[in-house]
Amino acid sequence: MKNKSTFAPMRKIRVFAPATVANMGCGFDIMGMTLDAVGDVLSVEIGEGDDLKIINKSKQSLPDDIEQNVITPAVRAFVAAYGVPMDITVTVEHKIAPGSGIGSSAASSSAAVYALNELLDHPFTDERLVEFAMEGEKLISGGTPHADNVGPSILGGVVLLRGYDPLDVVRLPVPGRFCCAVAHPDIMVSTREAREVLPKEIPLRLAVKQWGNVAGLVAGLAEGDVALIGRSMKDVVVEPYRKHFIPGFDELRNKVLEVGALAMNISGAGPSVFALCDNMTLADKVGEVMKAHFLQYNIDSRIYVSKISNRGARTLADYNFEG
Amino acid sequence: MKNKSTFAPMRKIRVFAPATVANMGCGFDIMGMTLDAVGDVLSVEIGEGDDLKIINKSKQSLPDDIEQNVITPAVRAFVAAYGVPMDITVTVEHKIAPGSGIGSSAASSSAAVYALNELLDHPFTDERLVEFAMEGEKLISGGTPHADNVGPSILGGVVLLRGYDPLDVVRLPVPGRFCCAVAHPDIMVSTREAREVLPKEIPLRLAVKQWGNVAGLVAGLAEGDVALIGRSMKDVVVEPYRKHFIPGFDELRNKVLEVGALAMNISGAGPSVFALCDNMTLADKVGEVMKAHFLQYNIDSRIYVSKISNRGARTLADYNFEG
Numbered sequence: 166m167k168n169k170s171t172f173a174p175m176r177k178i179r180v181f182a183p184a185t186v187a188n189m190g191c192g193f194d195i196m197g198m199t200l201d202a203v204g205d206v207l208s209v210e211i212g213e214g215d216d217l218k219i220i221n222k223s224k225q226s227l228p229d230d231i232e233q234n235v236i237t238p239a240v241r242a243f244v245a246a247y248g249v250p251m252d253i254t255v256t257v258e259h260k261i262a263p264g265s266g267i268g269s270s271a272a273s274s275s276a277a278v279y280a281l282n283e284l285l286d287h288p289f290t291d292e293r294l295v296e297f298a299m300e301g302e303k304l305i306s307g308g309t310p311h312a313d314n315v316g317p318s319i320l321g322g323v324v325l326l327r328g329y330d331p332l333d334v335v336r337l338p339v340p341g342r343f344c345c346a347v348a349h350p351d352i353m354v355s356t357r358e359a360r361e362v363l364p365k366e367i368p369l370r371l372a373v374k375q376w377g378n379v380a381g382l383v384a385g386l387a388e389g390d391v392a393l394i395g396r397s398m399k400d401v402v403v404e405p406y407r408k409h410f411i412p413g414f415d416e417l418r419n420k421v422l423e424v425g426a427l428a429m430n431i432s433g434a435g436p437s438v439f440a441l442c443d444n445m446t447l448a449d450k451v452g453e454v455m456k457a458h459f460l461q462y463n464i465d466s467r468i469y470v471s472k473i474s475n476r477g478a479r480t481l482a483d484y485n486f487e488g
Numbered sequence: 489m490k491n492k493s494t495f496a497p498m499r500k501i502r503v504f505a506p507a508t509v510a511n512m513g514c515g516f517d518i519m520g521m522t523l524d525a526v527g528d529v530l531s532v533e534i535g536e537g538d539d540l541k542i543i544n545k546s547k548q549s550l551p552d553d554i555e556q557n558v559i560t561p562a563v564r565a566f567v568a569a570y571g572v573p574m575d576i577t578v579t580v581e582h583k584i585a586p587g588s589g590i591g592s593s594a595a596s597s598s599a600a601v602y603a604l605n606e607l608l609d610h611p612f613t614d615e616r617l618v619e620f621a622m623e624g625e626k627l628i629s630g631g632t633p634h635a636d637n638v639g640p641s642i643l644g645g646v647v648l649l650r651g652y653d654p655l656d657v658v659r660l661p662v663p664g665r666f667c668c669a670v671a672h673p674d675i676m677v678s679t680r681e682a683r684e685v686l687p688k689e690i691p692l693r694l695a696v697k698q699w700g701n702v703a704g705l706v707a708g709l710a711e712g713d714v715a716l717i718g719r720s721m722k723d724v725v726v727e728p729y730r731k732h733f734i735p736g737f738d739e740l741r742n743k744v745l746e747v748g749a750l751a752m753n754i755s756g757a758g759p760s761v762f763a764l765c766d767n768m769t770l771a772d773k774v775g776e777v778m779k780a781h782f783l784q785y786n787i788d789s790r791i792y793v794s795k796i797s798n799r800g801a802r803t804l805a806d807y808n809f810e811g
Contacts, residue, residue: 195700327704327720335707372695376702377518381650383703384658387710
């Protein structure tokens with residue numbers, strides 16, 4: 166940690182933290198990638214005192230009790246490590262729909278700790294910020310915290326969480342043509358529920374298949390080989406248990422592969438799905454196929470078509486310093 | 489397959505196929521790397537007819553029944569795909585000790601199919617040669633064939649077997665400073681025995697840890713980050729079951745890490761162990777520590793200190809064409 170800066174009695178910043186796709190098919194709990202232009206916008210204000218307030222100005226409903234908001238444990242972890250109490254007011258201006266499976270909780274906690282680090286002149290490294298934001302993930306996952314959404318939301322790009330003890334965050338290169346279509350169907354699957362369907366033990370044979378794919382995915386990223394990435398983005402371990410939350414999952418995959426997507430998988434714990442594409446025109450088309458698919462089941466969906474971005478959490482220029 | 493060349497009534501070649509380290513710690517059944525200057529030397533002679541002979545001129549004892557020799561199914565698979573019967577005489581001139589855990593069977597079958605492909609003017613790709621050589625591995629593993637030794641023995645470097653259906657062989661870059669010390673203690677562990685101790689199911693939690701390490705290993709190779717490779721070369725799935733075959737395994741690892749090795753693991757199914765080092769001087773020192781360790785247990789060992797080589801099977805120049 167760098168020296169603590171004395172902070173002005175009132176300072177404010179407005180930040181954005183992007184939505185993210187965790188797991189990326191085979192990389193359950195260890196990988197995530199960053200979307201472009203969809204995410205949370207927070208204003209964070211600090212001053213003297215020792216109080217935390219969270220104000221919701223977004224269209225999403227958030228828990229009234231701040232103890233149930235992921236921002237709270239993340240901010241508390243930051244302040245505890247910083248060692249100086251302060252008044253903090255977080256205003257949630259824009260929020261990804263909770264339960265979307267594109268890292269909605271991670272975007273909030275990432276944005277909050279990123280904002281504090283900016284306001285206090287960067288006392289912590291990005292890796293430490295990931296650790297603080299993970300406290301938010303702990304709250305919603307009901308146990309072991311994961312960093313496969315907060316990692317990319319803070320750092321951007323594709324992020325590998327090699328291990329957690331100690332946390333080992335590795336940023337992987339993102340091939341230029343790497344983009345995807347994400348559909349967030351209007352159904353609710355909680356992260357906790359999605360965790361509970363998983364078996365405690367898996368066949369060694371399937372585990373080997375999965376880590377062969379993980380190796381192929383990382384090699385494909387390193388070599389910019391989008392076809393290899395596509396071949397490797399297969400989840401033989403977790404998907405069989407989770408795909409039942411998503412109406413017509415196998416049928417949808419067949420449809421999007423048919424129009425040219427390289428792979429389709431569940432995003433994070435679902436219910437969002439994402440399809441890897443090697444160009445944006447195709448991704449747009451795939452998005453339409455996804456939209457039409459869910460409508461067949463009388464389910465509306467939000468479609469995001471996005472390049473995979475190298476940028477993570479960032480300051481929004483329009484009111485960087487307010488007196 | 490290219491057009492079949494008509495071959496002279498008698499042609500002969502002498503080839504070398506290197507020893508290999510399969511698994512590389514975390515990459516059980518999916519990765520292997522190629523050693524330098526240790527391996528099998530075979531002479532292969534073809535002519536008209538339909539007979540296979542294997543002559544052993546090496547110091548190792550080989551089965552009298554050629555049906556029990558790994559060379560046989562590999563050669564037969566090659567000839568079946570080639571579609572023209574021929575007389576084949578394989579002379580084993582030099583052989584890695586069987587049961588060494590550095591791909592002794594793979595070196596033989598790789599050398600044999602490589603030699604035939606050279607003699608017949610390359611009818612097959614390297615990937616097809618890997619498939620033929622895998623038939624030899626099938627014989628000794630008593631079931632599912634693996635390519636984590638034959639892959640690197642034929643192609644050289646670090647080889648990833650992403651999947652087997654269809655076979656997906658990916659060559660990974662080898663960092664310049666990447667070298668290792670291997671100790672082959674004079675104890676016998678069969679591949680079959682080493683397979684039989686493995687559980688059919690493993691905890692999902694451990695599988696995730698393993699594929700985090702696999703991802704770190706591949707990322708480390710891609711970025712030439714030897715420290716990341718070292719941190720990632722940890723096997724939490726298979727090693728706990730196999731290390732008991734190797735006297736004082738944990739103690740030995742502590743010793744070699746203390747002198748500066750980056751990681752130590754079982755090579756393939758054992759009983760050989762290998763330690764990753766970032767320079768040859770250190771690898772020499774680690775080799776001595778290994779030798780002394782096994783002597784404490786009254787076990788002699790062969791020590792190999794080697795860079796990881798980018799060269800796989802190759803023709804030895806000294807009698808390329810004999811009349």
